[in-house]
Amino acid sequence: xxxMTMAAALNAALGDALAEDGDVLLIGxxxxxxxxxxxxxxxxxxxxxxxRVIDSPLxxxxxxxTCVGMAYHGLRPVAEIQFDGFVFPAVDQIVxxxxxxxxxxxGRVRMPLTLRIPVGGGIGAVEHHSESPxxxxxxxxxxxxxxxxxxxxxxxxxxxxxxxxDPVILLEPKRRYWGTGEMDTSLTADLDSARVLREGRxxxxxxxxxxxxxxxxxxxxxxxDGIDLEVIDLRSLSPLDRDTVAAxxxxxxxxxxxxxxxxxxxxxxxxxxxxVEDCFAHLEAAPERVTGYDxxxxxxxxxxxxxxxxxxxxxxxxxxxxxxxxxxxA
Amino acid sequence: xxTTPSAPERDLVAGLAQPLRVLAEDGTRHPDPTxxxxxxxxxEELLRSLHLxxxxxxxxxxxxxxxxxxxxxxxxPPLRGQEAAQIGLGRALPExxxxxxxxxxxxxxxxxxxxxEEMLAVWRGTALSGWDPFAxxxxxxxxxxxxxxxxxxxxxxxxxxKREDALAVACFGDGAVSQGDVNEAMAFAASFHAPVLFFxxxxxxxxxxxxxxxxAVPIAQRPAGFGIPALRVDGNDVLAVRAASxxxxxxxxxxxxxxxxxxxxxxxxxxxxxxDPTRYRDEAELERWRRRCPLARVERHLExxxxxxxxxxxxxxxxxxEARTGLQEAVTALAAPAPESLFDNVLTTEPAHLRRQREQFxxxxxxxxxxxxxx
Numbered sequence: 202x203x204x205m206t207m208a209a210a211l212n213a214a215l216g217d218a219l220a221e222d223g224d225v226l227l228i229g230x231x232x233x234x235x236x237x238x239x240x241x242x243x244x245x246x247x248x249x250x251x252x253r254v255i256d257s258p259l260x261x262x263x264x265x266x267t268c269v270g271m272a273y274h275g276l277r278p279v280a281e282i283q284f285d286g287f288v289f290p291a292v293d294q295i296v297x298x299x300x301x302x303x304x305x306x307x308g309r310v311r312m313p314l315t316l317r318i319p320v321g322g323g324i325g326a327v328e329h330h331s332e333s334p335x336x337x338x339x340x341x342x343x344x345x346x347x348x349x350x351x352x353x354x355x356x357x358x359x360x361x362x363x364x365x366x367d368p369v370i371l372l373e374p375k376r377r378y379w380g381t382g383e384m385d386t387s388l389t390a391d392l393d394s395a396r397v398l399r400e401g402r403x404x405x406x407x408x409x410x411x412x413x414x415x416x417x418x419x420x421x422x423x424x425x426d427g428i429d430l431e432v433i434d435l436r437s438l439s440p441l442d443r444d445t446v447a448a449x450x451x452x453x454x455x456x457x458x459x460x461x462x463x464x465x466x467x468x469x470x471x472x473x474x475x476x477v478e479d480c481f482a483h484l485e486a487a488p489e490r491v492t493g494y495d496x497x498x499x500x501x502x503x504x505x506x507x508x509x510x511x512x513x514x515x516x517x518x519x520x521x522x523x524x525x526x527x528x529x530x531a
Numbered sequence: 532x533x534t535t536p537s538a539p540e541r542d543l544v545a546g547l548a549q550p551l552r553v554l555a556e557d558g559t560r561h562p563d564p565t566x567x568x569x570x571x572x573x574x575e576e577l578l579r580s581l582h583l584x585x586x587x588x589x590x591x592x593x594x595x596x597x598x599x600x601x602x603x604x605x606x607x608p609p610l611r612g613q614e615a616a617q618i619g620l621g622r623a624l625p626e627x628x629x630x631x632x633x634x635x636x637x638x639x640x641x642x643x644x645x646x647x648e649e650m651l652a653v654w655r656g657t658a659l660s661g662w663d664p665f666a667x668x669x670x671x672x673x674x675x676x677x678x679x680x681x682x683x684x685x686x687x688x689x690x691x692x693k694r695e696d697a698l699a700v701a702c703f704g705d706g707a708v709s710q711g712d713v714n715e716a717m718a719f720a721a722s723f724h725a726p727v728l729f730f731x732x733x734x735x736x737x738x739x740x741x742x743x744x745x746x747a748v749p750i751a752q753r754p755a756g757f758g759i760p761a762l763r764v765d766g767n768d769v770l771a772v773r774a775a776s777x778x779x780x781x782x783x784x785x786x787x788x789x790x791x792x793x794x795x796x797x798x799x800x801x802x803x804x805x806x807d808p809t810r811y812r813d814e815a816e817l818e819r820w821r822r823r824c825p826l827a828r829v830e831r832h833l834e835x836x837x838x839x840x841x842x843x844x845x846x847x848x849x850x851x852x853e854a855r856t857g858l859q860e861a862v863t864a865l866a867a868p869a870p871e872s873l874f875d876n877v878l879t880t881e882p883a884h885l886r887r888q889r890e891q892f893x894x895x896x897x898x899x900x901x902x903x904x905x906x
Contacts, residue, residue, distance in 0.1 A: 226692070252692060255723075257719070258715070258718045258719055258722055260711075260715040260718060260719070262681070262711060262712055262715055263681060263712070263715030263716065263718065263719050265681075266678065266680075266681020266682060266684070266685065266712055266715065266716065267681050267682075267684050267685035267688060267716075267719055268685060269681065269682045269685055270631070270681065270682035270683060270684060270685020270686035270687070270688070270689065270699070271685040271686070271688060271689045272685075273629075273664070273670070273682060273685070273686050273689075274629075274685070274686045274689035274690060274693070275689065275693075276689045276692065278685075290711075293675065293678065293712075294678065294681065294712075297675045297678065298675070298678055298682070301659075303876050303877070303878070303879065304659065304875075304876050304877055305659035305660050305671070306659075306660050306663075306664060306671060306876075307658065307660075307875070307876060308875065308876035308879075309663050309664060309665065310664060311879060342877050343877055343878065345878065365879075366879040367878045367879050367880075393882065393883075440882035440883060440884050440885075441884065442883075443883075443884070444883070
């Protein structure tokens, strides 16, 4: 076990997958010689060659469409989309091809491809570099959508995604790339499970990806007010592990869901609906969502107001507990 | 993977002024310096078999249209007029080459041994795709225009990575050349020197829009901008299409990178059985193309050669009738799949939420059963 950044853990996972399976290859813009704009693929072209770490033309639909053909022929491509906002030119191939080929061919064709997308804001970037597109993909049957939150989770989930015979969209929270943590290459992860990161009795706080760290910080801050928060990292956005959320809500009676994406028609909507369906009688208060506002991602100078932070999360927790919140201010 | 082909090979573009043709409309054989070296094996027997193949897929196509008119199929995209393009290509390639096609290539499917049930299932609505792509080395029909061209390139890149000799074929129409995916496919194929054949059947119309809305120059001129050599052939001349396909496949297999063929042809019928072509094209145009019928052309050529054409026509009729009967029987054999199969194969393993929905579906269906009925 060693301590490393999430970026290094992702790099190690890709390197180990390439080394262990000759059918794995990487493809994307600038991932080879440059090592990726976030250096996640740093050094891999030197180790494995230009045929397995492929610098592609600047064409996102092209990247995904060729991955479909590669998967058709038994390879396990790992594609990188450089930034969240650039995935949209590839949405046709993802939604009409990648997600459906297994279903439409009655299970004959498998699409064991992994699509890596650095997502989310908080890094002071320009337009189209801070989006949270997860709900588009979670809405599409036939895709697995997973997020990672720390170096260990990043390594283990990446390995599981590449090994999976389903198409997996792996969302990497770019503002957490440089956060450090312990990492053990022998630990494994599945792609279906949420994890309870912190047990608590007063309310359940659900987060994923970039906001897992924020949620844990909020839980620490809540202790000062005598509030004991349970924190769940969803990890898998599709399929959703609603059982873990329901089990927690049955204990705490209260639910707050937080993410960066706009809240309308969102993962928060889905998690709350699932909780209402699964454990309505155990809810002591209306669930709350703390999300990005329903606006296009704003200019960097405003993003701290747009992104959920500790205070907005605790404000919502207060509401679920019937305590004074900003919405009751004089 | 990134080797550069020699300059002269890369520059090959032919047929732009006039599509390459070796069989004239009156059946006379004309020399062509590009295609003639690939026509050495053409004898009366080969001509007869090409004619029979075209006759069979015309019969299949006619019968499918009739089945749609009888309400047996939801829709059908007729291929009448494009028999030479499809048989010319289909007969030129070994079965190990993998085809990625659109929805009008039922002639190619027939060449690949796709059975009548498999061919009709998607149009009868009993399956989203009717056959096993790996059993026939042919992906199932693609509806999104041009999407399959990228799949062909990816497959070709994988074949190269696996050091295989096979090539991938991307079939698409003239409308598809306006799509980003087709242009991205050419960029990827050229950059990675992928063993892929781009085969464009220019049938003059994208539903109602003439090819001039898609391209201001001959389509075969476009691949030059990607560094991909191209041939433009008379798509109603089965010998020209077959020879051009053989030439392209030979070069691609020799490591010369991708190649592009434009088969200039004409869709004699509607885009699909839902369509009314009288709204966008006139009788004079149709008559011009009737004179270019790919089957009649081979018949006239065989007549010039002194072959027994009456016997050939009888044979074509017999085989066509067999194919029609096969389709009629297939339609009645196609049943709706079990309702619960709705939930099958979304992912390779069933996730909890789908298992729950399957159980809810089962319970709801059971609740509709009359009281006292056995479950």
